[in-house]
Amino acid sequence: MAESNVKVLGTWASPFVMRVKIALHLKSVRYEDVEEDLLAPKSELLLKSNPVYKKIPVFFHAHNPICESLIILQYIDEVWTTSASTILPSDPYERSQSRFWAAYVDDKFFPALRRLVIGATEEDKKAALAEVVEGTVVLEGAFGELSKGKAFFGGDNIGFVDIALGSLLGWIEVIGKQCETKLVSEAKTPRLVQWADCFSAHEAVKDVLPDVDKLADFGLKLRAKILKALAPTN
Amino acid sequence: MATNEVKVLGSWPSPFAMRPRIALNLKSLTYEYIEEKLWEGKSELLLQSNPVYKKIPVLIHGNNKPICESLIIVQYIDEAWSSGPSILPSDPCERAVARFWAAYLDDKWFPAVKSIGVAKGEEAKKAAIAQVEEGLALMEEAYDKCSKGKGYFGGDEVGYLDIAFGSFLGWLRVTEKFNAMKLLDEGKTPGLVKWADRFCSHAAVKDVMPDTDKLAEFGKFVIAKIRAAGAAAEMH
Numbered sequence: 001m002a003e004s005n006v007k008v009l010g011t012w013a014s015p016f017v018m019r020v021k022i023a024l025h026l027k028s029v030r031y032e033d034v035e036e037d038l039l040a041p042k043s044e045l046l047l048k049s050n051p052v053y054k055k056i057p058v059f060f061h062a063h064n065p066i067c068e069s070l071i072i073l074q075y076i077d078e079v080w081t082t083s084a085s086t087i088l089p090s091d092p093y094e095r096s097q098s099r100f101w102a103a104y105v106d107d108k109f110f111p112a113l114r115r116l117v118i119g120a121t122e123e124d125k126k127a128a129l130a131e132v133v134e135g136t137v138v139l140e141g142a143f144g145e146l147s148k149g150k151a152f153f154g155g156d157n158i159g160f161v162d163i164a165l166g167s168l169l170g171w172i173e174v175i176g177k178q179c180e181t182k183l184v185s186e187a188k189t190p191r192l193v194q195w196a197d198c199f200s201a202h203e204a205v206k207d208v209l210p211d212v213d214k215l216a217d218f219g220l221k222l223r224a225k226i227l228k229a230l231a232p233t234n
Numbered sequence: 235m236a237t238n239e240v241k242v243l244g245s246w247p248s249p250f251a252m253r254p255r256i257a258l259n260l261k262s263l264t265y266e267y268i269e270e271k272l273w274e275g276k277s278e279l280l281l282q283s284n285p286v287y288k289k290i291p292v293l294i295h296g297n298n299k300p301i302c303e304s305l306i307i308v309q310y311i312d313e314a315w316s317s318g319p320s321i322l323p324s325d326p327c328e329r330a331v332a333r334f335w336a337a338y339l340d341d342k343w344f345p346a347v348k349s350i351g352v353a354k355g356e357e358a359k360k361a362a363i364a365q366v367e368e369g370l371a372l373m374e375e376a377y378d379k380c381s382k383g384k385g386y387f388g389g390d391e392v393g394y395l396d397i398a399f400g401s402f403l404g405w406l407r408v409t410e411k412f413n414a415m416k417l418l419d420e421g422k423t424p425g426l427v428k429w430a431d432r433f434c435s436h437a438a439v440k441d442v443m444p445d446t447d448k449l450a451e452f453g454k455f456v457i458a459k460i461r462a463a464g465a466a467a468e469m470h
Contacts, residue, residue: 046390052338052372064327071333094301099306104286219241225440 006031006102007060009045011038015167016069017057018208020165023087025204027080039221047194070102073160085204094146101153108179109135111167116175117219118226125179132183140189149192151198155161158202166199170209174216178227203225240265241294243280245272247452249344250304250402251291252442257311259438261318273459307337308397315379322394328380332387335376336398343369344402350409351457352464366409366417373399374423381425385432392436400433404443408450 008031009062023029036046036056047063049058058065059072061079066072077087089163112135115128145163146153153161169184176183182209184192200209242265244251258265270280270290283292283300294300294308301310312321317424322329345364353359380387380395385394408419420427434443 021430037436061327066327066330068334068337071330071337074333075326075330078329093295093301095313096301096306096310099309100301100303103306104302 002152005062007034007059008032008057009034009036009049009060010022010057012210013038013215013222014056015171017054018058018073018167018170019069019163020059020076021208022167023076023160024205025208026085026087026158027076027083029076029080041227043226057097069166070106070160073163074148074211077160085157086159086173087154087163089154097146098160101139101146101161104138105161105164105168109139109165113168113171116179118230129179132187133188136184136189136192140192143191143195147195152195158199158204162195162199166205169196169200170212170215171219172217174214177212177216179221238296239327241264241295243268243270243283244290245270246444247449248290248307249405250273252401252439253304253397254291254293254307255442256392256438257308257321259442260392261311261312261315263315263318266355268350273455276448284389296416302304303393304401305398309396319391320393321388323388324455327355327395331376331380332395334372338369338372339398341383341404344375347402347406347409350413351453352460363413363415363417367422370417370423370426374426377425377429380431386429392433392438396429396433397405400430400439400455403430403434404446404449405453406455407446411446411450412453 001225006024006029008017008020008208009219010020010033020029021033034045036043040058042054046056047054047061050056050067053067057072058067059068059075061075066075073087088098109132112128112131116132119125120130120217146155149154150156151193152158153165158166165213170187172183184196185195199205240263242251242254242258244255244267246269255267262291264322268279273289276288279293280290281288283294284290284302287302290303291303291304291307293310293311301307306356308428323332343366346362346369348365349362350359353362370432376395377387380389382389384390386392386398392400406417418427418430433439
């Protein structure tokens with residue numbers, strides 16, 4: 001049974017929601033999973049609990065809603081402290097580096113990935129692709145620094161940056177297939193390729209990452225919805 | 235450089251560069267401040283210590299620890315010098331709220347403030363102003379909840395959200411001046427008006443908060459540059 005008053009409002013397809021679920025699995029916290037249909041109008045619960053952004057995930061703990069996936073992760077890490085698994089490292093400098101790279105994923109890498117999907121022209125898509133590939137190379141470098149020879153950005157176990165980036169792996173594969181290119185390639189980012197396999201197979205992760213074909217199918221529907229919303233009105 | 239020395243690379247008009255300095259002041263820490271003259275090209279030290287973004291502020295702790303991104307730096311300062319007064323609240327829920335609003339200010343609100351200055355046409359300008367005012371209303375509400383009747387978002391003392399928001403006051407005032415309007419208004423956001431004065435006169439803040447007139451002069455220079463770049467781009 002779910003721990004009292006722990007709820008995740010989200011959707012199976014969202015990498016940001018996956019982050020929260022992975023964190024809860026790591027901490028062995030059971031929760032109620034409330035599915036929001038991204039193809040339907042936004043639910044009352046979503047609009048009420050995240051009035052500023054109206055976006056999932058929203059995390060509920062003792063009826064308090066917490067929004068923004070990386071903020072939720074830090075909250076989970078700070079509340080469930082008896083677990084052996086910590087999400088952020090304990091050293092302040094290492095924590096700052098983890099925060100930096102997770103922010104890089106959200107502020108630089110993900111937007112480029114998004115532009116690759118919704119890019120209006122071939123030129124836009126080409127530019128976005130170059131940015132995404134450059135991003136993977138930068139992240140390969142970051143992996144070298146942070147992992148210190150271990151399997152994950154977090155060292156021996158998955159941590160903040162693993163969850164931030166790893167949650168995107170399903171979409172990275174789907175988008176790569178659409179562009180007919182491997183976005184995380186053996187040639188440019190061999191360590192990330194290995195890391196991706198380790199991450200996807202991790203106990204706390206494997207039931208959260210969606211089936212890639214199911215995701216691809218959903219992606220087409222979502223892309224259509226986004227493009228429709230972005231289209232200039234006549 | 236000694237293992238415990240602290241350097242901050244910043245730029246006097248930058249609200250982001252103010253944040254680490256306020257945090258260090260709150261912890262009564264001494265540091266070397268290095269001014270980056272951003273319009274004259276980036277220094278070797280900046281390019282070396284922030285290769286990813288090449289932006290200020292950067293805090294360099296000891297010989298080999300550069301930390302980038304202003305809010306990440308503030309959290310680092312709070313955690314590395316944990317014996318000083320706390321910058322983030324101690325309760326995890328309050329921490330999440332502080333982080334949420336700080337991120338909102340950086341991602342949504344301040345970009346709207348900046349866009350007032352370079353908005354093309356009255357419609358765009360009105361929309362930007364409306365967004366800024368909506369944000370201020372949200373922050374007034376947040377202030378009521380977070381301060382719990384005390385002087386700051388952080389309660390009795392300046393905290394994370396005070397630093398995040400307060401660092402934008404200089405540019406907010408410049409925007410008010412340039413557009414002959416009041417954005418922070420006693421009628422609409424009385425709590426914030428009082429908080430703003432309190433924040434700006436705080437010992438940890440007053441020497442790093444730039445003078446509004448000086449900032450306004452700099453603002454004109456920046457807007458002119460942005461417009462010139464925009465015009466040049468349109469010519470190609």
